[in-house]
Structures are given as C-alpha cells and as structure tokens.
Amino acid sequence: MFFPFMTTTRTEGLRQSDRVSFRIPLEASWMDGSGLVRRLLAHSLLISRNGGVLRMQEKFFPGQEISLKRPLEGAGIRSARARIVAEIDHEPEGFLYAVHILEPRSDFWDVEFPSPHKAEEALARLLMECSFCERREVVYLNELELKSFESRKCVARICKVCEAPSIWVEAQSELVSPESQAARGSEVGRFAANHEDDRVLPRRNRTRVKARVLACIRRRGFQEEVAVCEDLSKGGIAFRSRNQYPEGTRVEIAVPFTPGSGAIFVPIRIVFSQPIPSAGLFRHGAAYLKPPE
Ligand SMILES: [Zn+2]
Known part of the structure; x- marks a missing residue:
C-alpha cells in the first residue's frame, strides 16, 4: 500500500x-x-x-x-x-x-542536508550542531571524525556560519518523550523503508576503520535493537548484536546512534552472520545498499 x-x-x-x-x-x-x-x-x-x-x-x-x-x-x-x-x-x-x-x-528545518552523491564517502552519519552558533547539519563522518566522535563525542570541523573551525556535537531533539523510541519503530520505519532494488555499493573502498560506537538496527516487524559496531567502511559495517539477522536480510541501520538524538537510518543488507557462543551474541557483516538514482 x-x-x-x-x-x-x-x-x-x-x-x-x-x-x-x-x-x-x-x-x-x-x-x-x-x-x-x-x-x-x-x-x-x-x-x-x-x-x-x-x-x-x-x-x-x-x-x-x-x-x-x-x-x-x-x-x-x-x-x-x-x-x-x-x-x-x-x-x-x-x-x-x-x-x-x-x-x-x-530551509524550514534549519538543517543543512548534504547532497546524496556524497553519501558514498560516508563512514557514518550524524545530525550535528556547531556548539558555537548551533547551526545544524547532517554530517557524513570521515575516519578522523569518526575516531574523534568515538573517543570524545564531538568533532572539530569548519562551520560555514561561523566561517571558522568549531566543535560540533550531536543535535538533541527539541522534544524528548518516552514514546519517541517507540514512535520510530513501526509505521515511521515503514515510511523510511526504501523500496528500491537491492543494489549493493561497489566494493571500491574496503578500508575498514575500527570504532566501538553504537548502532541501531531496524528490521520490519521486529523491535529496534541497539548493537555495537566493530568496524566501519564506506561500503558497510560489522557489528555485534543479540539478535541474529539471517544472511541476505534487508535492514536499516543508524550509525553512530545515541538514543534521543537525530538518528539517520539507511538501508543495508546482511552479508554474513556468525554466532559468538561465548558471548551469546552474533557477529554480522552488512553492506550498504545503493539508493535509487
Ligand atoms: Zn557555527
């Protein structure tokens, strides 16, 4: 429908x-x-x-x-x-x-959105704001920025409004409610789910960056799950989760993820799924899907 x-x-x-x-x-x-x-x-x-x-x-x-x-x-x-x-x-x-x-x-939302073709360069994406002028921007994190976010929860980058380098932090929702988590689940998730054909991004950049950041995994018909990333690349991500996602499954992932902050879900496909019996967890590898032209 x-x-x-x-x-x-x-x-x-x-x-x-x-x-x-x-x-x-x-x-x-x-x-x-x-x-x-x-x-x-x-x-x-x-x-x-x-x-x-x-x-x-x-x-x-x-x-x-x-x-x-x-x-x-x-x-x-x-x-x-x-x-x-x-x-x-x-x-x-x-x-x-x-x-x-x-x-x-x-510019109704006062948020700068990068053009979609830049997404192929993203290791991770975040809604961030300049801690000085509070300008918000969807930021595609590179390796340096991801490592900085992992250790300090902030990133140094140039602000176009301040016209100077500044510290950027994750933007917090202007409304916080206990149901905000649940609201992101069912129907909104279905809105956000893409309907394009599965086209995995070409494997041209396999450089993996180890970063222990959280990710949120959303699978249609299931509860959202917060998982821990092992490494990230421009083509995909490896993570550990309690749930097992079968190989070939399409899910959406937001990484990095902080509950209550602006999560950006993008479609991925599970490439491999291995149990880690000692931890009671599953290790997964997943590849980003190419958005429609
Ligand atoms: Zn600024």
Missing part, C-alpha cells in the same frame, strides 16, 4: 536527502470548510530536506495544503507552506502524515 506514496515522494524529491528521526515542535494552520483559520500544535518525527513525517491530531487529506510554523530561539519564527502527501498511520496520539514542503528554499 505504500508504493503509490513512494512514487509520489520520489517525483516530489522527498528522497533527495537523508531522513533524520528528529522531533521538532510545530504549529500547523489551515482554512477549514467554513473559511475559518484553524491551528494546532504538532511535531515532527522525521525530517528531510523537503519534507518530513508529522504527528497531528486532525484528519487531513492527501493534497491538502497547510502552513507550518516553527519557533526559533528568541522570538523568531520560521514558516513554510506544506502539502499532505499521505496519511501513513493513525495512533492514539494522532495521525502520522508524510508532508512535502512547498518552498524548498525556505
């Missing part, structure tokens, strides 16, 4: 960036049938360059347009027009909608 929706998002360019699990408080407003402007509080579950998944306590229809407002630090407000792409779930806490932001240049 998600194929028509995925087709729509693809043509609308929703997939032109990573999708980050990130909760941001919002206000939605729209004109109702009698011409009255109505407002409600909402929040994001996933954000991408041109859209996201929002939870809202109101029934909307695909194609319906709404205005979104986002409070900024101080008294500022960021606003944009958005279109409901699809209702993807109905939970007791509200409806989940995939939305498309109609003003792509509005």
Whole structure:
C-alpha cells in the first residue's frame, strides 16, 4: 500500500536527502470548510530536506495544503507552506502524515542536508550542531571524525556560519518523550523503508576503520535493537548484536546512534552472520545498499 506514496515522494524529491528521526515542535494552520483559520500544535518525527513525517491530531487529506510554523530561539519564527502527501498511520496520539514542503528554499528545518552523491564517502552519519552558533547539519563522518566522535563525542570541523573551525556535537531533539523510541519503530520505519532494488555499493573502498560506537538496527516487524559496531567502511559495517539477522536480510541501520538524538537510518543488507557462543551474541557483516538514482 505504500508504493503509490513512494512514487509520489520520489517525483516530489522527498528522497533527495537523508531522513533524520528528529522531533521538532510545530504549529500547523489551515482554512477549514467554513473559511475559518484553524491551528494546532504538532511535531515532527522525521525530517528531510523537503519534507518530513508529522504527528497531528486532525484528519487531513492527501493534497491538502497547510502552513507550518516553527519557533526559533528568541522570538523568531520560521514558516513554510506544506502539502499532505499521505496519511501513513493513525495512533492514539494522532495521525502520522508524510508532508512535502512547498518552498524548498525556505530551509524550514534549519538543517543543512548534504547532497546524496556524497553519501558514498560516508563512514557514518550524524545530525550535528556547531556548539558555537548551533547551526545544524547532517554530517557524513570521515575516519578522523569518526575516531574523534568515538573517543570524545564531538568533532572539530569548519562551520560555514561561523566561517571558522568549531566543535560540533550531536543535535538533541527539541522534544524528548518516552514514546519517541517507540514512535520510530513501526509505521515511521515503514515510511523510511526504501523500496528500491537491492543494489549493493561497489566494493571500491574496503578500508575498514575500527570504532566501538553504537548502532541501531531496524528490521520490519521486529523491535529496534541497539548493537555495537566493530568496524566501519564506506561500503558497510560489522557489528555485534543479540539478535541474529539471517544472511541476505534487508535492514536499516543508524550509525553512530545515541538514543534521543537525530538518528539517520539507511538501508543495508546482511552479508554474513556468525554466532559468538561465548558471548551469546552474533557477529554480522552488512553492506550498504545503493539508493535509487
Ligand atoms: Zn557555527
């Protein structure tokens, strides 16, 4: 049932960036049938360059347009027009909608998303912010940055806003709730799941970087699991987990992973799976899947 929706998002360019699990408080407003402007509080579950998944306590229809407002630090407000792409779930806490932001240049989320072709250079990805100006950016970590994050939980890099090197830390969700973990599970996971053919990235770069960072593994129909990475490369990752994932299985992985921070799930395929009987764990190797052209 998600194929028509995925087709729509693809043509609308929703997939032109990573999708980050990130909760941001919002206000939605729209004109109702009698011409009255109505407002409600909402929040994001996933954000991408041109859209996201929002939870809202109101029934909307695909194609319906709404205005979104986002409070900024101080008294500022960021606003944009958005279109409901699809209702993807109905939970007791509200409806989940995939939305498309109609003003792509509005930088509504205040997050810089790198262009997808740079993803092949990524060992790991994180939503980070400059500790000086708080500008947020999806960062593709190289080996040096990954090692720095592993030992110090921060990375030194140039900030385009500060126009200087600065310390970057993981961005924390603006809303923290006990259900945020669960919310990332079922339906949002299905939204985030890709439907492209499995095309494993070419094995041109096999350099492995050992780093003991956490990863979150999401498999459709199963509980999310936090696992420990053994090494990472541009083509894939090796990790240890309690669950066994059969060879050939498609899962999504967010690495590095910190509960409550902006996780970026990307599709991978399990290449090997070996029990470690002494530890009661399984060692896995997995290869990143190539995103659709
Ligand atoms: Zn800065």
